[in-house]
Amino acid sequence: MSVFDGLLALVVSALAWRCVTAPDLYRSIVLFIVTGLMLALAWVRLDAPDLALAEAGIGAGLLGILLLSTWRVLIHAGPEQADRPGASTRVRWLAGAGSGLLGVLVAVALYQVQTAIDADRAGTLALEGLGAAGVDQPVTAVLLNFRSYDTLLEMGVLLMALIGALLLRSPLIHRPGDDDAGTDSPLIPVLVTVFVPLVILMGTFLVWAGAYMPGGAFQGGAVMAGAGVMLVLGGRLHSADQLGLLMRTLLILGVTVFTAAGLLLMPAEGAFMAYPQALVTPLMVLIEFSLAISIALTLLLLFTGTTGLRRADP
Incomplete structure (x- = not known):
């Protein structure tokens, strides 16, 4: 382990400790976002760029924005909601110590598991079967082929989370378009017009x-x-009172395409989610894009806390 890796581990640990022990909510949120970015860097150092992208985009990015949006809602509900005293200093330090102890126990358990079994066996089997997966990236092959059931269930869990959020939606949740705060600057429309196509292009490329x-x-x-x-x-984009047919279709698109591909090819292959070699590559691309669309819309609705979204009136 290099000096940089050791310093990175210390920084991540210190940030995580401060997230738990910070005296106010806003500071905890900011520290949480910074911790997520440092964790993304740690995943890069561990040669896991896929996890680094997920941590930076979802853990530090969207989740951080969601926490800040929730804090803003508390501010609108009244300063006493956001500034009310939380847990006592003793409780925060106990929570931090408990989190640190849990981290140490998990690290010890993982080390023992790694030394008890051949850690390369699963990876070797995945690489040996990569030619039949339809993709050249081992992580994608594992997610869509070798553990496709897990990926399908993860999408189901994401949809259930959205349904639960909609059922438990609080009237305090800020509905986009209820006020124009943040859109009064003439620079905002220009930035949105310039950067949104680039961000969508980047997501499509990924x-x-x-x-x-x-x-x-x-x-x-x-x-x-x-x-x-x-x-x-x-x-x-403004809030809508109903979830339209198009949005409903896009929300279930990933699960539907993933399941339909597995079911329709069962007579030919004799197993669920077993694909013919000639079709496996186009099917993987189709499934990936359908999943990405459903994931994007689900995360967006979880962020806004609204039933649906509509274009702003001209």
Whole structure:
């Protein structure tokens, strides 16, 4: 381990400790975002660029924006909501110590597991079967082929989270378009017009590149959701009272295409989610893009806390 890696581990640990022990909510949120960015750098150092992209886009990016948006709602509800005293100093320090102890126990357990089994066996098997996966990127092959059931269930969990959020939606949640704060600057429309197409293009590239290099549906979908967040914050998208047919279709598109591809080819291959060699590559691309669209829209609706979205009136 290099000196840089040791310093990075210390920085991540210190930031995580401060997230728990910070005296006010806003400072904790900012520290959480910074911790996410440092964790993304740690994943890069561990040769896991896919996880680094997911951590930066979802963990530090969208989740950080969601926490800041929630803090803003508390401010609008009344200063006493955001500034009310939280847990005592003793409780915060106990929580920090407990989190640190849990981290040490997990690290010890992972080390013991790694030394108890052949850690390269699973990776070797995945690489040996990469030719039949339809993609050249091992992580994408694992997600869509070797553990496709897990990926399908993860999409189901994401949809259930959205349904739960909509059912439990609080009237205090800020609905985009209710006020024009943040859109009064003439620079905002220009930035949205310039950067949103570039962000969407970047997300599309990440989905496509997932077949050959680090990237994929979750990373690309998170970036596309970021473009939607920009449209919301820039006043281009407003809240809608109902979830339209198009949005409903796009929300279930990933699960539908993934499941349909597995079911329709069962008579030919004799197993669920077993694909013919001649069709496996185009099917993987189709599934990846459908998943990315559903992920992007789900994350965007989770961020806004609204039933639906519509274009702003001209």
